[in-house]
Amino acid sequence: MSKRVIIVGGGVGGTIIANLLAKKMRPEIRKGELIIDVISDKAEHFYQPGLLYMLFGLKQYEELVRDERGLLDPMVELHLNPAVGIDKDKNEVRLKNGVVMKYDILVIATGSKPAPEMIPGLKEGGHWFYELDACLKLRNELMNFKGGKIVLTIGMPHKCPVAPLEVTYMLDDWFRQRGIRDKVDYTYTYPIAKLHGIDSVAQFASKTFPKRGIKSEIFFNMKEVDPNKKTVTSIEGTTLKYDLLISVPPHKGANVIEDSGLGQGGFIPTDKFTLKMKDSKNIYVVGDTTNLPISKAGSTAHFESDVIVENIASELRDGLTPFRYDGKVFCFIETGLTKATYVMFNYETPPNPVAPSALIHWLKLTYNKVYWLTPMGIL
Numbered sequence: 001m002s003k004r005v006i007i008v009g010g011g012v013g014g015t016i017i018a019n020l021l022a023k024k025m026r027p028e029i030r031k032g033e034l035i036i037d038v039i040s041d042k043a044e045h046f047y048q049p050g051l052l053y054m055l056f057g058l059k060q061y062e063e064l065v066r067d068e069r070g071l072l073d074p075m076v077e078l079h080l081n082p083a084v085g086i087d088k089d090k091n092e093v094r095l096k097n098g099v100v101m102k103y104d105i106l107v108i109a110t111g112s113k114p115a116p117e118m119i120p121g122l123k124e125g126g127h128w129f130y131e132l133d134a135c136l137k138l139r140n141e142l143m144n145f146k147g148g149k150i151v152l153t154i155g156m157p158h159k160c161p162v163a164p165l166e167v168t169y170m171l172d173d174w175f176r177q178r179g180i181r182d183k184v185d186y187t188y189t190y191p192i193a194k195l196h197g198i199d200s201v202a203q204f205a206s207k208t209f210p211k212r213g214i215k216s217e218i219f220f221n222m223k224e225v226d227p228n229k230k231t232v233t234s235i236e237g238t239t240l241k242y243d244l245l246i247s248v249p250p251h252k253g254a255n256v257i258e259d260s261g262l263g264q265g266g267f268i269p270t271d272k273f274t275l276k277m278k279d280s281k282n283i284y285v286v287g288d289t290t291n292l293p294i295s296k297a298g299s300t301a302h303f304e305s306d307v308i309v310e311n312i313a314s315e316l317r318d319g320l321t322p323f324r325y326d327g328k329v330f331c332f333i334e335t336g337l338t339k340a341t342y343v344m345f346n347y348e349t350p351p352n353p354v355a356p357s358a359l360i361h362w363l364k365l366t367y368n369k370v371y372w373l374t375p376m377g378i379l
């Protein structure tokens with residue numbers, strides 16, 4: 001009887017795992033001993049980091065989207081139907097159309113999404129660029145912005161922890177290019193005692209913000225937004241007035257996770273080395289869906305995927321799962337419209353941003369173009 005690996009979620013992590021596993025397990029698939037299924041709630045695969053560029057009119061939707069079926073190995077079965085229930089005791093996934101699928105090994109790759117509704121008034125009074133429609137709305141506001149107070153607020157947790165810094169530096173350059181920087185009063189807020197969760201990145205921001213006239217406010221945890229008065233108030237009691245509120249809303253995991261009782265807020269308790277769901281022998285968790293205290297980033301999902309694929313293959317062939325994730329993360333950081341830096345780190349080695357350069361910026365732009373090779377399992 002054939003074994004079945006089900007992957008829920010066809011984003012970065014889910015697609016890489018399906019493709020690498022299909023390649024590695026080709027002989028077993030050909031003999032009918034293994035079936036690999038991807039369950040996805042949408043037919044398109046969207047490259048989310050492109051939103052940062054779309055905001056400035058530097059990328060169009062068509063450049064950022066591909067058909068998920070086209071990215072997947074032909075030997076992977078794709079089910080375009082949202083998963084609405086996961087029963088870990090019965091080893092079953094229930095789809096919205098009522099179909100129940102049994103698995104031997106499950107990979108949960110359902111990602112995370114902004115949840116602006118968690119902050120009263122934010123949906124009505126704020127803007128964000130972490131989702132397509134919201135990004136286009138904010139882009140329209142920016143194109144018509146002639147000057148005034150911009151406040152950037154950040155909710156926790158959220159994916160791509162460096163994106164709020166990137167958008168700040170890019171906006172600074174963009175307003176300069178438009179010749180209206182002197183008319184823009186920009187305040188970057190952060191929820192903890194420093195400007196970023198990573199020490200070296202916080203130091204980098206502390207050094208560069210004053211030179212560029214970027215104001216900052218630490219210990220600012222969004223409590224509520226008053227869209228009529230155009231104010232945002234923190235739990236700590238600070239109220240800031242804004243003409244344009246740009247926010248990175250706090251994120252939640254997929255509804256199916258909480259609905260199935262697998263993790264609070266949709267984030268699953270995960271072993272940091274094996275990437276198995278805590279207390280489970282046959283469920284792996286990849287990417288944003290884990291509750292690991294590391295960056296929720298596409299690169300994280302990518303490096304985790306390599307480990308999960310090796311362990312699944314080894315488990316199916318030899319009954320062993322010897323591979324361990326070392327916490328590796330790599331993030332480019334745009335420091336404006338023409339330069340960038342990067343950080344690379346793992347559980348043991350903290351990151352240290354290198355001096356920004358045009359070369360690193362071009363490397364990031366190049367990766368944006370060739371990204372599609374990553375989910376295909378080539379890069």
Ligand SMILES: Cc1cc2nc3c(=O)[nH]c(=O)nc-3n(C[C@H](O)[C@H](O)[C@H](O)COP(=O)(O)OP(=O)(O)OC[C@H]3O[C@@H](n4cnc5c(N)ncnc54)[C@H](O)[C@@H]3O)c2cc1C
Nearest residue numbers: 009011012013041049083110111160254287288297298299
């Ligand atoms: C503006 C922005 C900039 C970013 N920049 C970077 C960057 O420069 N570098 C970087 O590394 N990362 C970046 N990221 C973060 C990166 O995009 C995410 O961390 C990454 O996509 C996470 O991969 P994932 O596989 O966990 O989730 P995703 O790629 O989000 O995939 C999850 C998939 O699961 C699907 N799904 C959800 N629920 C269900 C369900 N019930 N049934 C079936 N399918 C379901 C979703 O529709 C989605 O397709 C950025 C993100 C944003 C928004």
